[in-house]
Amino acid sequence: MSAPAAIPSDDSLLAAARAAGANAHSPYSGWRVGSAAVFAETGATVFRGANVENGSYGLTICGERSAIFAGVVAGGRRLVRIALTCTDSSGTLIAKIAPCGACLQVIAEFGTADTAIVIDGRGVFRLADFLPLPFGADTLKTHDGVTG
Numbered sequence: 001m002s003a004p005a006a007i008p009s010d011d012s013l014l015a016a017a018r019a020a021g022a023n024a025h026s027p028y029s030g031w032r033v034g035s036a037a038v039f040a041e042t043g044a045t046v047f048r049g050a051n052v053e054n055g056s057y058g059l060t061i062c063g064e065r066s067a068i069f070a071g072v073v074a075g076g077r078r079l080v081r082i083a084l085t086c087t088d089s090s091g092t093l094i095a096k097i098a099p100c101g102a103c104l105q106v107i108a109e110f111g112t113a114d115t116a117i118v119i120d121g122r123g124v125f126r127l128a129d130f131l132p133l134p135f136g137a138d139t140l141k142t143h144d145g146v147t148g
Contacts, residue, residue, distance in 0.1 A: 005043030010118045013038070013046065013083035017120065020048035021063065021085050028053045030089035033063035033097075037083075039076025039110075047071035064103040068110060079111040085120035095121030098130060108134035 008016075013036045021034025033051040038044070049067030053060045064084055071079070086094040097119060099107065104127070107115060113128035127134070 007038055007080060008036075008044055008046055010083065010124065013081065013118055014085060014120050016046045016048055017063075017067075017083045017085045020050045020067070021087060022050075024050035024063065025052045026089075028055070028057075031086055031094065032088075033084060033086045035063035035067040035082060035084045037064075037067040037071045037076075037079060038081045039071045039074075040078040040080050042071065042074055042076050045071075045074070047074065047076070062100060062103050064099050065106050068106055072110065077110060079107060079115055081116040081118065082107065082111075083118035083120070093121050095119070097122070104131045105135065107131075108136055 016036035017034040019034065020036065021032045024032035024034065026032050035049045037047045047067050047070040049063045049065065049070055051061065051063045052066065064082060067082065068079060084099065086097045088094055099117065107127050108131055111127055113126060115127045117125045117127060119125065
């Protein structure tokens, strides 16, 4: 039996995220967000995503979600690590970004409280740092009997 594939380094994930961000479609915000995700089921395969904006803003998708969804389509179900980067229209790194609420919810759907979120120029965080009380499948299966 062979050993499981090693998870790519944070530097490697950030490089993949930067490459993906270069292909972002961001004519409205000017922010190019790239992301790279790794799943337990898919070994060292890195799934890339970028933000794709739309004139109808609600149809826009963030880089994090596009990377995660690409991994899910390939059979990933347990998100291990995700990296993201953002530059403005001049190519300057925007380090003070964080995943939006929708992206955090998707990370929670496929990850755990300890899923690593690597932010270019900012550091490495856990999902629980941003979303301490996630809403997930376990919330739908049980409840505490409290009614509104």
